[in-house]
Amino acid sequence: MPTYKDMVQPVRATDADMKKIHIDPVPDDQKCEKAIEYLDLMRKKFRSFVLAMESCVKCGACAENCHTYLGTKDPRNIPANRAELVRKIYKRYFTLEGRWLGKLVGAEDISLDVLEEWYSYFYQCSECRRCAMACPFGIDTCEVTMAVRQILHWLGIVPKLHAGVGAAMEKVGNHTGLPKPGIVDTLEFLSEEIMDEFGVEVNFPVDKPDSDILYVPSSADYLLNPYTLMGAGMYFTYIGANWTIPSTVSEAGNFGLLFDQMFTQRHNVTRLLDAAQNLGIKKIVWGECGHGWRAAKMYIPSLADRPVPWPITHIHDEVAYHVRTNQLKLDPNKVGHPTTLHDPCNYSRACDLQENLRTVIKACVADFREMYPNKERTFCCGGGSAILFDDPEMYQRRIQLSAKKAELVRATGVGANGDGYLCAPCSICKAQLYPMVEEHELGVEVKGLIDLVGKALVWK
Amino acid sequence: MSYFILQILPYVTGAVFTIGILYRLGRWARARIVHNITLSPFPKTNTEVATVFGTEVIFFRSLFKSDFALWIGAWFMHIALFSIIGGHVMGIYFLGKQFVYIGMSEGLSEFMSNLLGTTFGIIMFIALLYLLYRRFAIQKVREVTVTSDYLHLILLISIVAVGNIMRLIPDWGIHYEPVKEYVTYLVTLQPVPAEAEVLHTPLFAVHLLLVQILLMVFPFSKLMHVLGMFAERWIINRKYTEPAPGLPNIDIPAARAAGLGLPSEGGVE
Numbered sequence: 001m002p003t004y005k006d007m008v009q010p011v012r013a014t015d016a017d018m019k020k021i022h023i024d025p026v027p028d029d030q031k032c033e034k035a036i037e038y039l040d041l042m043r044k045k046f047r048s049f050v051l052a053m054e055s056c057v058k059c060g061a062c063a064e065n066c067h068t069y070l071g072t073k074d075p076r077n078i079p080a081n082r083a084e085l086v087r088k089i090y091k092r093y094f095t096l097e098g099r100w101l102g103k104l105v106g107a108e109d110i111s112l113d114v115l116e117e118w119y120s121y122f123y124q125c126s127e128c129r130r131c132a133m134a135c136p137f138g139i140d141t142c143e144v145t146m147a148v149r150q151i152l153h154w155l156g157i158v159p160k161l162h163a164g165v166g167a168a169m170e171k172v173g174n175h176t177g178l179p180k181p182g183i184v185d186t187l188e189f190l191s192e193e194i195m196d197e198f199g200v201e202v203n204f205p206v207d208k209p210d211s212d213i214l215y216v217p218s219s220a221d222y223l224l225n226p227y228t229l230m231g232a233g234m235y236f237t238y239i240g241a242n243w244t245i246p247s248t249v250s251e252a253g254n255f256g257l258l259f260d261q262m263f264t265q266r267h268n269v270t271r272l273l274d275a276a277q278n279l280g281i282k283k284i285v286w287g288e289c290g291h292g293w294r295a296a297k298m299y300i301p302s303l304a305d306r307p308v309p310w311p312i313t314h315i316h317d318e319v320a321y322h323v324r325t326n327q328l329k330l331d332p333n334k335v336g337h338p339t340t341l342h343d344p345c346n347y348s349r350a351c352d353l354q355e356n357l358r359t360v361i362k363a364c365v366a367d368f369r370e371m372y373p374n375k376e377r378t379f380c381c382g383g384g385s386a387i388l389f390d391d392p393e394m395y396q397r398r399i400q401l402s403a404k405k406a407e408l409v410r411a412t413g414v415g416a417n418g419d420g421y422l423c424a425p426c427s428i429c430k431a432q433l434y435p436m437v438e439e440h441e442l443g444v445e446v447k448g449l450i451d452l453v454g455k456a457l458v459w460k
Numbered sequence: 461m462s463y464f465i466l467q468i469l470p471y472v473t474g475a476v477f478t479i480g481i482l483y484r485l486g487r488w489a490r491a492r493i494v495h496n497i498t499l500s501p502f503p504k505t506n507t508e509v510a511t512v513f514g515t516e517v518i519f520f521r522s523l524f525k526s527d528f529a530l531w532i533g534a535w536f537m538h539i540a541l542f543s544i545i546g547g548h549v550m551g552i553y554f555l556g557k558q559f560v561y562i563g564m565s566e567g568l569s570e571f572m573s574n575l576l577g578t579t580f581g582i583i584m585f586i587a588l589l590y591l592l593y594r595r596f597a598i599q600k601v602r603e604v605t606v607t608s609d610y611l612h613l614i615l616l617i618s619i620v621a622v623g624n625i626m627r628l629i630p631d632w633g634i635h636y637e638p639v640k641e642y643v644t645y646l647v648t649l650q651p652v653p654a655e656a657e658v659l660h661t662p663l664f665a666v667h668l669l670l671v672q673i674l675l676m677v678f679p680f681s682k683l684m685h686v687l688g689m690f691a692e693r694w695i696i697n698r699k700y701t702e703p704a705p706g707l708p709n710i711d712i713p714a715a716r717a718a719g720l721g722l723p724s725e726g727g728v729e
Contacts, residue, residue: 044490045492046494047492047695048494048696049491051688051692051695052692054484054488054684055682055685055689057609057682058601058604058605058606058609059534060530060594060598060600060601060604061523061527063600064600065526069600075603078600080604081604096680103607104608105681106606106607106608132499133522133526134522136516136520136534136689137688137693138499138689138692139692140692195723200721201721212707237720238716239712240710240712241707242709282708283707298495298496298497299495299496302496311703311704312703313703317705318705318707320705321705321706327712327713328712329716350499352498352501352702353500354501355501375500376499376501459721
């Protein structure tokens with residue numbers, strides 16, 4: 001039942017699913033009381049959340065800057081209004097004006113309906129932070145979404161997709177539930193593919209002790225985006241790196257960031273640090289995954305439960321460095337397609353990767369066309385924060401959420417002849433855009449960025 | 461009534477305003493900046509951070525880029541507001557002769573003081589009406605508005621309207637001198653004499669009452685955005701130092717010379 005009082009909702013995790021991620025769902029008659037208790041915890045912990053609750057003037061500048069609102073035209077998807085779904089409760093229980101004046105200042109009592117509203121609207125937010133960039137005060141509605149999703153998680157309300165991924169992360173160390181033998185098999189297969197297609201010998205070392213570089217690929221690359229993993233393998237072979245992929249944490253992503261930053265996210269960080277220590281690593285290099293890179297670059301320093309001696313960089317930081325220092329021989333004419341770049345929001349707004357992406361893509365592609373607005377003003381693909389739900393109602397909504405992006409891709413003209421490339425160097429962007437470029441008939445193929453590096457490398 | 465508004469209420473207002481703001485700042489300070497949520501492009505130095513703060517605070521840079529129509533109303537309203545607040549302080553303290561210090565004659569200074577005050581008063585009035593109009597006319601803005609948002613605007617508009625009337629109709633207004641005397645009584649905790657002119661200027665009392673309501677509402681409302689802006693930017697615009705690029709034990713020329721990746725025999729493109 002993916003709707004509730006006309007609100008779309010993702011399919012929910014069952015009690016059994018929740019148990020696997022260590023949550024006993026709160027019974028309905030205690031949900032409201034507990035929600036207030038958890039909200040209190042959030043406001044006492046996160047200043048970013050408190051400020052979003054207390055200093056919004058509701059000017060409406062965020063509305064036209066949110067792809068969710070632009071795609072759905074649902075007023076509750078205006079970032080200020082989405083935050084208002086919590087603010088009305090926050091005011092009622094935690095502010096003097098809300099307690100005394102109630103409705104006049106927009107305060108409202110908590111109810112199960114409100115919780116359902118949270119579940120619907122905070123799982124339509126992509127946590128892309130375009131509103132934070134547009135807001136005159138810099139209020140970051142992503143922080144509100146994260147806080148509410150955490151509360152919902154503790155109440156036992158999580159989409160089946162996210163709960164399943166959380167359980168898989170803990171069980172095998174990646175989102176797709178792929179165990180080590182599967183990883184090794186897939187990588188051997190990719191080696192053969194590389195030999196067939198590029199005539200290059202690439203080995204993918206797994207759990208190799210005394211490696212210098214720990215490469216953390218997105219697990220979607222094993223199945224969905226093989227060229228991304230192949231490109232990374234070719235790059236490391238080309239530069240003669242002593243590298244390895246850890247089987248215990250074969251996942252660049254971290255869904256914990258998206259629904260449970262307390263246990264799920266931290267657990268994955270712990271796995272990573274253990275793996276790095278056991279394999280004698282000198283530097284950790286991250287694969288193509290937007291939210292995962294944000295979780296790694298910006299959250300590991302504050303989530304690690306011990307000192308982190310290993311520098312962590314993104315593979316595109318490293319490729320860009322080698323491009324700038326002219327150490328890679330790349331032939332941009334090998335990629336003979338008009339190509340545009342979709343800036344993943346987590347790279348370009350949360351991780352400052354936007355310039356390096358351009359350094360790399362311009363070295364790999366002859367016919368590169370910018371898509372505007374770009375860099376930190378990029379629009380989300382519509383799948384951000386993994387709202388990649390497959391049930392018919394939510395799938396329809398995904399088409400709406402990607403409408404803005406589709407319009408921008410069309411404006412670049414790369415798909416005019418039906419042979420364009422849309423470079424989207426992020427697993428969630430890829431997963432969202434593979435079907436969406438078909439739905440919107442954009443005439444482009446979705447590619448990763450390191451895929452293009454692999455294709456453009458000149459070996460002799 | 462005038463006696464209450466002018467003699468007693470200001471102390472209540474001052475207390476509510478000060479304690480209220482301290483209470484709100486305390487709430488913000490209690491919560492921590494837990495994770496690094498700096499926004500791209502990351503400032504590399506504190507000078508860059510200061511530039512971001514400066515352009516945001518003075519020019520409303522983000523708003524300029526993301527909603528120009530709103531920027532027009534908001535920027536002019538706020539510039540007028542701060543000019544007016546500054547004008548009240550300077551004008552009343554120096555009795556309109558503040559511009560003497562930048563080389564004007566006393567007469568010209570008083571003229572300028574009046575001219576600027578009247579001009580900014582009118583600009584602010586128009587800008588506020590525009591902001592109110594926006595709340596009614598633009599659907600997306602109407603959708604984010606609750607009753608108190610209208611009331612804040614109406615309160616501000618009333619204050620400015622009364623102020624403008626006092627400026628434009630001199631008989632209903634008041635000069636700087638009696639106001640300065642009145643402020644002196646207040647600050648030195650002395651009773652205001654019954655014959656003081658401020659007590660017999662009804663619009664002055666109305667203006668002051670509305671301002672005091674605003675100040676008392678201030679700490680318990682979205683008006684705190686003035687301080688919230690600094691607190692929020694303190695979180696999302698911070699200096700960030702990237703780790704050095706370059707991978708350990710890499711020698712690309714040597715790797716290429718050794719032909720790594722190339723099969724021992726057979727064709728490679």
